[in-house]
Amino acid sequence: MALASLTHLQPLFKRLQVRDQITSDEMTALAATAGAIVDVPANTDMAPEGSRPGFSTLVVEGFAIRYNLLGDGRRQITAIHVPGDFIDLPSFLLKSMDHSVAALSDCRVMTYSHQSLLDITARWPHLSRMLWLLTLMEAAIHRQWLVTMGRFSALQRMAHLVCELYVRLETVGKAHNGRFNLPMTHVGLADTLGLSPVHVNRILGELRSMRLIRWDTPEVEILDWAGLRRVAEFDDSYLNLRNEPR
Amino acid sequence: MALASLTHLQPLFKRLQVRDQITSDEMTALAATAGAIVDVPANTDMAPEGSRPGFSTLVVEGFAIRYNLLGDGRRQITAIHVPGDFIDLPSFLLKSMDHSVAALSDCRVMTYSHQSLLDITARWPHLSRMLWLLTLMEAAIHRQWLVTMGRFSALQRMAHLVCELYVRLETVGKAHNGRFNLPMTHVGLADTLGLSPVHVNRILGELRSMRLIRWDTPEVEILDWAGLRRVAEFDDSYLNLRNEPR
DNA sequence: CGTAGACTTGACGGCACTCAAACAAGGTGG
DNA sequence: CCACCTTGTTTGAGTGCCGTCAAGTCTACG
Numbered sequence: 001m002a003l004a005s006l007t008h009l010q011p012l013f014k015r016l017q018v019r020d021q022i023t024s025d026e027m028t029a030l031a032a033t034a035g036a037i038v039d040v041p042a043n044t045d046m047a048p049e050g051s052r053p054g055f056s057t058l059v060v061e062g063f064a065i066r067y068n069l070l071g072d073g074r075r076q077i078t079a080i081h082v083p084g085d086f087i088d089l090p091s092f093l094l095k096s097m098d099h100s101v102a103a104l105s106d107c108r109v110m111t112y113s114h115q116s117l118l119d120i121t122a123r124w125p126h127l128s129r130m131l132w133l134l135t136l137m138e139a140a141i142h143r144q145w146l147v148t149m150g151r152f153s154a155l156q157r158m159a160h161l162v163c164e165l166y167v168r169l170e171t172v173g174k175a176h177n178g179r180f181n182l183p184m185t186h187v188g189l190a191d192t193l194g195l196s197p198v199h200v201n202r203i204l205g206e207l208r209s210m211r212l213i214r215w216d217t218p219e220v221e222i223l224d225w226a227g228l229r230r231v232a233e234f235d236d237s238y239l240n241l242r243n244e245p246r
Numbered sequence: 247m248a249l250a251s252l253t254h255l256q257p258l259f260k261r262l263q264v265r266d267q268i269t270s271d272e273m274t275a276l277a278a279t280a281g282a283i284v285d286v287p288a289n290t291d292m293a294p295e296g297s298r299p300g301f302s303t304l305v306v307e308g309f310a311i312r313y314n315l316l317g318d319g320r321r322q323i324t325a326i327h328v329p330g331d332f333i334d335l336p337s338f339l340l341k342s343m344d345h346s347v348a349a350l351s352d353c354r355v356m357t358y359s360h361q362s363l364l365d366i367t368a369r370w371p372h373l374s375r376m377l378w379l380l381t382l383m384e385a386a387i388h389r390q391w392l393v394t395m396g397r398f399s400a401l402q403r404m405a406h407l408v409c410e411l412y413v414r415l416e417t418v419g420k421a422h423n424g425r426f427n428l429p430m431t432h433v434g435l436a437d438t439l440g441l442s443p444v445h446v447n448r449i450l451g452e453l454r455s456m457r458l459i460r461w462d463t464p465e466v467e468i469l470d471w472a473g474l475r476r477v478a479e480f481d482d483s484y485l486n487l488r489n490e491p492r
Numbered sequence: 493c494g495t496a497g498a499c500t501t502g503a504c505g506g507c508a509c510t511c512a513a514a515c516a517a518g519g520t521g522g
Numbered sequence: 523c524c525a526c527c528t529t530g531t532t533t534g535a536g537t538g539c540c541g542t543c544a545a546g547t548c549t550a551c552g
Contacts, residue, residue, distance in 0.1 A: 068393045071479055076396040078389040090386070093379045093492045098386060098484040121375055125368045132378045133339045139381060140336070140344060142388035143324040147314045149395040150322040150440025154508070185530060194396025196509055201532060217530085233317055238344040246339045400540070431498065442541050447500060463498085493552100500547070509539090515532070522525085 005031035008060045008110055011084030011172040016130055018171055020246045026127045033120060034058075035111035040103040042183070047088055047101040055111045056088040062107030063183055067191065068099045077192040078145075079138065080104070080165065080184075084172040086134050092117050105183040129246055137240055144238045149194050152233075157193045158203045159232035162213060166222060167236050178222040185217075251277035254306045254356055257330030257418040262376055264417055266492045272373045279366060280304075281357035286349040288429070293334055293347040301357045302334040308353030309429055313437065314345045323438040324391075325384065326350070326411065326430075330418040332380050338363050351429040375492055383486055390484045395440050398479075403439045404449045405478035408459060412468060413482050424468040431463070 009031060016022050035055060040046055046064065047053050059081050066079040066087070078099065081087045087101055092114050121128040141164070148157045165182060169175035186197040186204075193200070207213050212228045214221040222228055255277060262268050281301060286292055292310065293299050305327050312325040312333070324345065327333045333347055338360050367374040387410070394403045411428060415421035432450075436443040453459050458474045460467040468474055 066389070068389070070393075070397055074397050076393040078392045090382050093375060093382050094386065094486055095490055095492070096483070096486075096488070098486075099389060122371045125371075125374075128371075128374070128378075129339060129367055132374075132381070135378070135382055135385060136336050136339050139385040139388055140340065142385055142392060143312070143314070143345060145392055146324045146388060146395060147316075147322040149392060150437075151316055151320050187530085191396075197530090198510080198532090199508055202508090205532085237342070240340055240342075240344075242342070244341055246341070433498085443498095444500085444542080445540055448540090451500085495552090496550090498547100498549085501545090502543105504541100504543085506541080507539095508537105510535105510537075512534085513532100514534105516530080518527100518529085520525105520527080522523105 005034045005037075005110070008037060008108075009034075009058075011060065011082075011174075012058060012086070014172050015084040015134075017243075018241055019133065019243060020130065021243075022127075022130070026124060026130075029120065029124055029127060033112060033116035035113055035116070037108065037110050040107040040109060042103055042105050042107075045100055045102045046107075046109070047091060047097050049097050049100045051097050052095060053088060053091050053097070055113045056086060056092050056117060057109040057111050059083050059085045059087060060108040060110055063104040064101060064107055064109075065104050065188075065192075066099055066101050075191045076194065077188065078142070080192065082165070082168055082172060083174060085138075086131065089131060089135050104188070126246075133246055140238045140240065154193065154195050154199055154203050155206060156232055157195070158189070158200070158207060159212065159228050160234055161189075161193065162207075162220060162222065163229060163232050163234040163236075164239070165220075167239055167241075171241070178225060180220055181218045182220050183218045251280045251283075251356070254283060254354070255280075255304075257306065257328075257420075258304060258332065260418050261330040261380075263489075264487055265379065265489060266376065267489075268373075268376070272370060272376075275366065275370055275373060279358060279362035281359055281362070283354065283356050286353040286355060288349055288351050288353075291346055291348045292353075292355070293337060293343050295343050295346045297343050298341060299334060299337050299343070301359045302332060302338050302363060303355040303357050305329050305331045305333060306354040306356055309350040310347060310353055310355075311350050311434075311438075312345055312347050321437045322440065323434065324388070326438065328411070328414055328418060329420060331384075332377065335377060335381050350434070372492075379492055386484045386486065400439065400441055400445055400449050401452060402478055403441070404435070404446070404453060405458065405474050406480055407435075407439065408453075408466060408468065409474060409478050409480040409482075410485070411466075413485055413487075417485075417487070424471065426466055427464045428466050429464045 061083055064081040064087055065077050067075050067077045069075055148160050166175050169180045186200045190197040190200045204215055212224050214223055307329055310327040310333055311323050313321050313323045315321055394406050412421050415426045432443040432446045436446045450461055458470050
């Protein structure tokens with residue numbers, strides 16, 4: 001079980017090691033306090049709005065999203081989570097879910113009871129700072145999304161999302177050579193970018209005709225990284241990829 | 247100095263006590279590790295993009311904003327900070343600023359060196375969870391803003407911002423009877439809501455003619471809370487106002 | 493009294509939305 | 523094995539919210 005856990009924790013360790021040193025004791029502690037490994041089928045709510053989960057979950061494999069529903073049924077996705085993301089760390093301290101978390105694709109997740117996270121904060125100050133860091137990195141992504149939503153055109157928003165996902169997936173070894181999988185429909189992209197599905201389709205066509213990307217759902221290929229980056233005004237500093245003591 | 251600090255920490259304590267119990271030992275610890283109290287004049291950058299501040303700051307009095315500048319000079323404000331907000335807690339762990347923080351009005355702030363915050367995480371697990379909670383609450387506000395930016399009309403966005411600021415300011419005793427001060431021009435509001443200043447003006451006129459608010463800069467008065475709330479689809483649960491053990 | 497900054501109002505244009513319909517692909521049951 | 527259905531993608535036509543440009547008003551302040 002412990003060995004299996006360490007394997008499953010690889011994406012998280014990769015993410016953390018990009019930012020700081022993690023001791024093997026800390027790795028062992030994270031593996032020892034892990035709860036069950038659960039497979040969640042695509043399009044399943046893991047933590048619905050209004051619920052009070054007693055545990056947080058770490059994505060091992062697959063994609064998850066965080067979203068809000070409006071009164072009239074419209075949806076806004078506020079985060080896309082990839083392997084190594086500790087989703088629902090917010091629920092650890094916020095307690096009650098003010099939004100929903102769902103599996104986008106089939107997911108494998110590990111659970112961490114809030115009690116075990118409490119123990120970590122009491123006994124492993126550096127490790128708990130690293131978990132805190134994860135939530136701060138998520139907030140940094142939120143801020144960048146706010147910038148793109150407020151000030152970017154639809155084309156720029158889409159280009160920026162592709163750049164961001166590529167870098168984040170590459171960090172955990174899920175993207176190579178400009179290619180990655182994104183199991184998301186036009187409706188999902190529209191709900192992420194604050195657009196309509198029809199317009200998402202037109203924008204993707206434009207990015208294709210500009211020879212910036214190829215997109216055979218679910219595979220995305222970046223054909224011209226420099227060009228895409230320029231269109232998106234993408235600067236990865238908000239992703240905090242530098243390694244330094246925290 | 248310690249006594250003076252406790253006075254200055256009142257807005258922060260009010261915010262925290264809405265969410266959880268804070269012991270007097272923890273209050274004393276926060277007061278003891280506080281650094282200098284600094285007055286910052288309006289429209290001054292406190293933490294410019296690219297800088298690496300060695301301390302975080304707590305707003306004691308006044309308003310501050312977090313913003314990004316785009317290549318062509320456009321601006322997007324990603325957060326409005328009020329007294330009791332621990333701004334730049336992100337800088338404690340993210341280290342390098344990927345955006346700027348500025349005083350919106352004349353501000354009084356307290357500084358906390360990153361070293362002293364490190365000491366707090368090592369010695370006061372519950373208190374550090376409360377600081378972590380503050381960053382999670384900020385992320386929750388970011389998510390709500392993403393929803394309004396992505397799916398709300400300009401009118402709804404403005405109404406929602408007024409509702410949010412009223413509740414946040416009331417929590418720290420800076421709003422009463424539907425009234426509060428917001429030292430922000432139409433340009434600032436436009437950069438917050440992702441609109442143009444011209445349209446902000448029109449929207450404010452509409453909210454006025456709907457008898458929902460009065461707005462004699464800088465004083466804002468909510469004339470019809472239920473009506474404003476309805477327009478904004480405002481639900482305060484994302485602000486986490488419930489008191490429970492964290 | 494002149495100037496600067498903020499607010500206000502009008503005209504016009506464009507990006508993105510809605511509505512609508514056709515096309516493609518995968519899954520299911522008869 | 524194929525008709526059928528469901529889900530997703532694509533394309534066109536028309537509309538509207540909000541942006542830009544421009545000019546004018548109001549207030550504070552030196």
